[in-house]
Amino acid sequence: MSYITKPKVAYAGLNKNKLGLTIRNYEGGMSTLCAGCGHDSITAALIQACFELNIPPERAAKMSGIGCSSKTPAYFLNAAHGINAVHGRMPAIATGANAANRNLYYIGVSGDGDSLSIGLGPFAHSIRRNLNMLYIIENNGVYGLTKGQFSASADMGSTTPKGQLNQQPPIDPVLLALSLGGSFVARSFSGDKEQLVPLIKAGLTHKGFALLDVISPCVTFNDHQGSTKSYAYTRAHSHETIHTDFIPHADEIKVEYDEGAVVPVQLHDGSQILLRKVDPDYNPKDPGDAISYIQHHHEKGEIVTGLLYLDDNARDLHAVANTTDQPLTELSYDKLCPGAKALEDVFEAYR
């Protein structure tokens, strides 16, 4: 458990956003995850991003499945509704919720077990539907909550703390999303808040399915030498793409980044690493290029981070379903009932 004490009263000098809210208004309950768990850093980034985006907290809907990662919606935005679905099936809940009320910010938080094994089906199909939501996978390569079994994202050759070897190829959610026509595909690292916050903001404002795969080390079961999802490994191998130009609402995000520069990143635990800006001609508008780029670097043992693909013209679930702009939940009954007279037509048709 990480015991982060949170003073209940907001002290003077705490910044206010355009809604007059402080960052405290975006916090949630106290985390019960292990101290140093990557997931908690992502929670912090989520809080920051929602605060900066001036999202009215109650206009967000938090969704998750089951796992340590899926617990995180309880740790941010206390003033928003949240729902813990059953294991692996958050995308289904999100689909129905979004279909019914299109005017909320949907924030989904899942794990690699939740999304890539038991929930691979619903995950893939929510990408296909281009559901308008931010979907974060807190990817640690293990099942944290059930105590350290390999997940489907564990790399070949990685080992458990007890030395068991993973001999199956991993499922990379980023490659999967690209092949399924995902409209916003990004990757980051839980320890890289400077990159994470703008990516979350971009994902939240993207109209469509925004996948953000965040490597999030499990300090308890997957932060050892043989792990490819440890803090040490990720820091040594991550590889950032430029992305600033391609993010909608660019002015809100730009402040975080100096385009084209080598980015020094301050991690939440205080250490500092350099994420290199590479290939200035990288084009996040082409899924094929993105796939070969990622694979090319993967062969070199590098994890590419940043916004890897963006299509801001893709039609979302509502565009395809041609639903009214007004959320279905707000339609009054008189707009829904055909009236008694219509039953006369039915009667004639079935005579």
Added chain:
Amino acid sequence: MHKTEKDRLNDFVIRLANVNGTGSATANSLLMKSIFRMGIPVVAKNFFPSNIQGLPTWYEIRISKDGYVSHTGRVDLMVAMNAQTYIQDRDDVSPGGYLLYDSSWPRGDKLARDDITLLGIPLSKMCNEAFTDARERILMKNVGYVGAVAALIEIDMNVVRGQLQKTFANKEQLMAANLRAMQLGYDYAKEHFDCPLPIRVKAMDKTDDYMMIDGNTAAALGCVYAGATFAAWYPITPSTSLMDAFARYCERYRKDSDSGENRYCIVQAEDELAAIGMVIGASWTGARAFTSTSGPGISLMTEFLGFAYYAEIPAVIFDVQRGGPSTGLPTRTQQADLLACAYASHGDTRHVLLFPANPEECFYFGAEAFDLAERLQTPVIVLSDLDIGMNEWMCPRLKWDESYQPDRGKIISTEELEKLEDFYRYEDKDGDGICYRTYPGMHPKGAYFTRGSGHNRYGGYTEDPVEYQEVLDRLLRKARTARKLVPKSVVLKRRGATSGIIAIGSSDGAVREALDRLDKPMDYLRIRGFPFGHEVQKFIDAHEQIFVVEQNRDAQLRSLLTVELDVNKRKLVSVLHYDGFPIGADHVVDGINDALKQESAA
């Protein structure tokens, strides 16, 4: 075996044997509707294979002046249009009955059966001569036999023409071809046979305020009228036509006339797990949402059903039951999902069930299911079956009370939240086990966390034994409230009855007919909801012996009664039917008589 007695005016069965995918459905429906429009009660049943083209399919029309609707097993007139099943079809004709067949080719000794009358009509030959197009030749054969049957049983040709007009409105050429083919059949029969046969129809006035509709269409209409805006589903026989109908009616009645936008959303999910998840998500957000499925889908949905039960989220599920277990008989009927639905999911769960018996109830229960789900904040499963869902039944004119407003249950409005000191999701303020809820997006004060993990009355996560158990116990209280809210049983009383029959759903027709034929007078209780209302216990207490009639092997309704109520098991005698065909009155009468006989012998 039944016998076709000399004169069976307005009381006989026509069975039509066809090949799947040859366009016979339209012709058969035309025949049925014509008799119906002559004011004579009918019921139609389709016996079809799990296949798209080429396999045998049968359509049965029961004509019953008394309005009986159950499956009889008798065949007074067989229209044998499928060479593949010809022998079987011939053998299925009741002694004294008639067999109409296509005599275009020699049949040899296949015709041998001397206790029935053979009526050969060279339909193929006639159609081949009259039409040139290959497709037309096949299709018109169907209308040809309609004409012949019309002549044989004396259907009013003006009525047939009227129905045909309705089917082919605005398609003049088709209309003309159909009329021509029909006349060919009609004239041939008139010329070659002694028309009308002793089995024949005569106009009545018993169908004026009725239509012929299937339960799935009626249920879909119920959803439209209830104001359902979201539906998710995964295709499965025999429930698909429910969602098809919902889409059709939404297309007609739920399009914004200015923008052309939809005031509904239907998602074809990737599987049933997703379908129910989507429904729960939409309901959680505040929409009226439903899914339609059949047994295999229910099996997949169970984890989420338990979630919705425990997290207290409304959901409406139509289970159009088919033959189980496993894939079972996709195109046959059964009532075998009872236990799977009543306690679907692990842990202590108990769901609200509704049992419509016919399309009319599919409509009204279809709508009521949403009121109940939202009032009780829990899944409501409407247990229909293939017989009700996919067959055409006489259904009284459906009515809708214009003053109806959906019962959204206990919702705290934004204004109320503004005034409230604090809001806790699972507090039982009214003592009926039902708590207040809010929708996402309403107000910061209304926020709460919905979880399927252990929670306390405040909605917080808990593993505390007292807090956890308090919520489980309240859910029991809610079930007691549900018992009072589900539709009441229908009771039929007979003078002097000391025994009773209990049944649900589509067994109704067979039981009602059996009641008229049993030597001993019996009372009848048809259960329409679960948890069982108090009247069920009272009915059982008031009778010496109860026959529980149901369409499954394991006596699931009887089990449910013994588990949920205070009854002596021996008092409940099962009459079971589970071969995949709808239960008939004969089966009920024989079942009860056998049981009574055994008893007196013992």
